[in-house]
Amino acid sequence: MKRFALFLWLVFAAQVAQADGTQPGAVNSLKVDLDAVVALGQVQPVDGVSTAGQPDEAGFKVFAEQGYAAVIDLRTAGEDRGMDEPAVVEGLGMEYVSLPIGRDGITFANARALQDLINGYDEPVLVHCASANRVGALFALSAYEETGDVDKALEAGKAAGLTGLEPVVLKVLEAE
DSSP states (O other): OHHHHHHHHHHHHHHHHTOOTTSTTOOOOSBOOHHHHHHHOOOOOBTTEEEESOOOHHHHHHHHHTTOOEEEEOOOTTSOOSSOHHHHHHHTTOEEEEOOOOGGGOSHHHHHHHHHHHHTOSSOEEEEOSSSHHHHHHHHHHHHHHHOOHHHHHHHHHHHTOOTTHHHHHHHHHHO
C-alpha cells in the first residue's frame, strides 16, 4: 500500500512539476492519448502504469514495442472491443488479464483487486476500459484508501481517466 501511495504522489508531482512551458496545460499524464501513442510510436508510463480507453491493434503494438508486460482489461464480456483482444495482446508477447468491472463494480474491493494485479508486475502495464473512466474511478478509490483525502483521491482518479463516474465515486466515498 505504501508503494501505491508513493505512486499517487509521483503522479501528482509529475503533473505539477513536468508541465511543458511550450504547450500551456500540457503535463506528464497517467492517461495516454492513444492517437499520439500510435502516431509517435511511444508511451511514457507513470511509475510503470499507463491508463487508456480501448486501444486498437496498432496501439497495442506500440505498448508491446515499449516493453509493456501486461494489459489489464476492465471491460465486461458484452462490450465490443473490435478485435479478439486476448489473441492480439498475447500475440504481441504481453499477458492479457481480464478484470471485468461494470458501472456497479466501482468498489473498494475491486480497486484493491486492480492494485494487486498492477503490483504483480515489475515491467510497465496498461490498464484500460472503454474510455479510462472506470479505471480512473478505481484509482480514485485506491487513492482515498491511502490518503483519506477526497480531493486527492479525485485528482488521482482524473489523472487516470475519471470523468462521468465521479458522482459514483463520491457516493462510494460517502458510504465509507
